[in-house]
Amino acid sequence: MADLTDTLTDDVAELLHRAATDVVLPLFQQLDDADVTEKAPGDLVTVADQRAEELISAGLRRLRPGSVVVGEEAVADDPSLLGHLRPGGAGGHLSGGGDVWLVDPVDGTANFAAGRRPFALMVALLTGGEQVGAWVLDPLGGTLAVARAGHGTTVNGAPVRVGDAVPPPGELRGxxxxxxxxxxxxxxxxxxxxxxxxxxxxxxxxGREYLDMLVGEQQFVLFWRTLPWDHAPGALLVREAGGVARRFDGSDYHPAEDAPGLLVAANERVWAEAREALILD
Incomplete structure (x- = not known):
């Protein structure tokens, strides 16, 4: 079982800052055509994604020996890695107490490849199949959000609560x-x-959509695609800040579930209002 101490939490944050500073930002607006390819039609990958994932993955394994890293680019090469998100792992037992890292080295790759913002670096930690830690860094925006299960969410070191100041019905922004x-x-x-x-x-x-929820720029966000590296970090950040992250049928989001549709909101009332307005017939 991972002991998500203050030290480990800070070490992961520092690792993301280092990947951004050493790999991602030096390549921003500096990519050649050969530096951008397609994993699938319309699904881009850049050398920044690949190099950042290598750096982050190696660092996470050093921080938690025996853990498994499930990175977006690694899964593109070996989809069976997704099996580690289920309790017990892909083949049953996982060393390291079932500690699994989810890594999105450059979230918003299409933006990054086009030389525009926003983009983010994201990591989530699962233990025994349950989310216990989340980190999202927007290096250009200077925003770092961190969550520990049962300990709340911080943005740039300050605790945040998403549902404490929500506009009245009809004035929501999402x-x-x-x-x-x-x-x-x-x-x-x-x-x-x-x-x-x-x-x-x-x-x-x-990643930026989740950060905007945490800083009060919006009160909900609706997604169809729910790839685990895109949403496991943000879902825990919002939950630990007092919000909700649920499938359209009302069930709680879990990154091991391969199903479309996710509605994230600042509180129960906002979730219900957004679902009624945007989803229900």
Whole structure:
């Protein structure tokens, strides 16, 4: 069982800062055509993603010997790694007490490849299949959010609560990532947005969407694609700050579940209002 101490928490944060400083930022707006490829049609990967994942993965293994790292780029080469997200791991037993790291080395790769912001570096720690730690760093925005299960969420070292100052119904502000929604649900979400206030188009960076919830820029965000490295860190950050992260049917989000649809909100009331307006027929 991972003992997520203050020291380990700080060490992971420092590792993300180092990956950003040494690998990611020096390549921002400096990529050549050969530095950007497609893993699948429309799914980009850059040398920054690859090099940052190598640095972060090696560092996490040093911090927690015997742990398993499930990185976005590694999974592209070996999808069976996703089996480690389930209790007991891909083949049953995991060394290190079942400690599994999820790594998104550059979240918002399309933005990064185009030379625009935002993008983020993200890590989550699961022990025995349960989320126990999360880190999201926006290096250009200068924002680092950290969560420990049962200990709350901090942004740049200061504790945050997302549901303490929420606008009244009709004045909510949130994001619906409509790009990947099925056509019927996309039309429903776009039409329903007028009922709850400002409906934003999204920034193509899940990490920044979660950070914007934590700093009060928005009160909800709706996703269709729920790749674990995109959402395990942010879901824990929001939960530990007092919010909710649930599937459209109301079940709690878990990164091992391969199912579309996720609605994250500042509190129970906002989740219910956003679901009624954007999802329900």
């Amino acid at each position: 994001t619906a990532m409509t790009q990947f929604l099925p056509p019927k649900l996309r039309r429903r979400a776009e039409a329903g947005g007028e009922r709850i206030g400002a409906l934003l188009p999204g920034q193509h960076c899940a």
